[in-house]
Amino acid sequence: MSFFRIENVAKTFGEHQALQSFSIDLPKGQFLAIVGESGSGKSTLLRIMAGLEVQDLGEVWLGDLQILNPKQKLVSGYDQIKLIHQDYHLYPNSTVEENISRPLLSFDQSYRKKRVESLLKLLKLDALRTRFPRELSGGQQQKVAIAKAMSVEPDVLLLDEPFSSLDPIQTHELMGELKLIFQASGTTVILVTHDLDHALGLTDNLLILKKGKVVQKGNSKSLCTAPKSEYVARLFSPINALSGEKKSFIRPSDVKLRTSRGELAHVIDSRFLVHYNSLQIKIKETQAIWEADDPQRRFQVGDRVYVSWEEEKILRF
Numbered sequence: 001m002s003f004f005r006i007e008n009v010a011k012t013f014g015e016h017q018a019l020q021s022f023s024i025d026l027p028k029g030q031f032l033a034i035v036g037e038s039g040s041g042k043s044t045l046l047r048i049m050a051g052l053e054v055q056d057l058g059e060v061w062l063g064d065l066q067i068l069n070p071k072q073k074l075v076s077g078y079d080q081i082k083l084i085h086q087d088y089h090l091y092p093n094s095t096v097e098e099n100i101s102r103p104l105l106s107f108d109q110s111y112r113k114k115r116v117e118s119l120l121k122l123l124k125l126d127a128l129r130t131r132f133p134r135e136l137s138g139g140q141q142q143k144v145a146i147a148k149a150m151s152v153e154p155d156v157l158l159l160d161e162p163f164s165s166l167d168p169i170q171t172h173e174l175m176g177e178l179k180l181i182f183q184a185s186g187t188t189v190i191l192v193t194h195d196l197d198h199a200l201g202l203t204d205n206l207l208i209l210k211k212g213k214v215v216q217k218g219n220s221k222s223l224c225t226a227p228k229s230e231y232v233a234r235l236f237s238p239i240n241a242l243s244g245e246k247k248s249f250i251r252p253s254d255v256k257l258r259t260s261r262g263e264l265a266h267v268i269d270s271r272f273l274v275h276y277n278s279l280q281i282k283i284k285e286t287q288a289i290w291e292a293d294d295p296q297r298r299f300q301v302g303d304r305v306y307v308s309w310e311e312e313k314i315l316r317f
């Protein structure tokens, strides 16, 4: 059932169209990741969703409540929709506990105390409650920002590149924790990121944005196996252009490497990755450089390989 609705939202900055007729309709408790390259309009969209930016056209609705923009509403923003910024926006001179408690100043003290305690526990921040933001790692600061936003029990949480300043280990840990927290709280969450892996770590429900326009929606399997454009295909992995066929590509994981039969190529580079070696190969006939996965780690730089692929694995646009 419809819960959070964005209807035909458009926004231009001067001559530049940042968003073009953007619409979505999310049921309660759903987690959507919006993925797009830098400048595709992700942050602008989140700000409009939160009632913090004036759109040129379109409306935002949370159930029966129309989300008004700063031109229409004296104090911009809503407790029901909380935006968590890339740079956390914590109060630097307040402790972790105070940061989480501040949005609750208008609530009575016993509720405030109970809510803060439950968030400290939920986000495993108990031991850090007396620290100041400058005494925390990036991952810990991000968790405080999320706890602060969740303190007023918002219906919708908007996350703007939540892992952008974290290292891969922190990112992996935080993703695991957040997934469970959001599932348990039943909050509707929209994450925006340029990194597909960050999106996939949290949800399978994807929307791809390019130059302010939705280019494809769906789950990861459908987007990976049947991308509608090169842009969507390249979010999942590099793709190799087939010679002789316009706009036809094969993924490195779909390139078969053998010691006979196929197109002759030479291995010119090899990188060790966790699950396979990533090879660069030069196709003899066309001199094209391709990428190919070697899961059995059979081939070395300088080796001759014969490449082939299955017809149904070809991506055509």
Ligand SMILES: Nc1ncnc2c1ncn2[C@@H]1O[C@H](COP(=O)(O)OP(=O)(O)OP(=O)(O)O)[C@@H](O)[C@H]1O
Binding pocket: 013, 014, 016, 018, 036, 037, 038, 039, 040, 041, 042, 043, 044, 045, 194
């Ligand atoms: N206040 C502004 N004034 C002028 N142009 C703006 C403003 N805010 C955003 N833009 C432009 O609108 C486009 C979309 O910007 P936005 O920040 O929404 O993209 P993004 O996808 O979030 O990018 P990033 O991933 O780099 O944060 C960009 O071309 C940007 O330069």
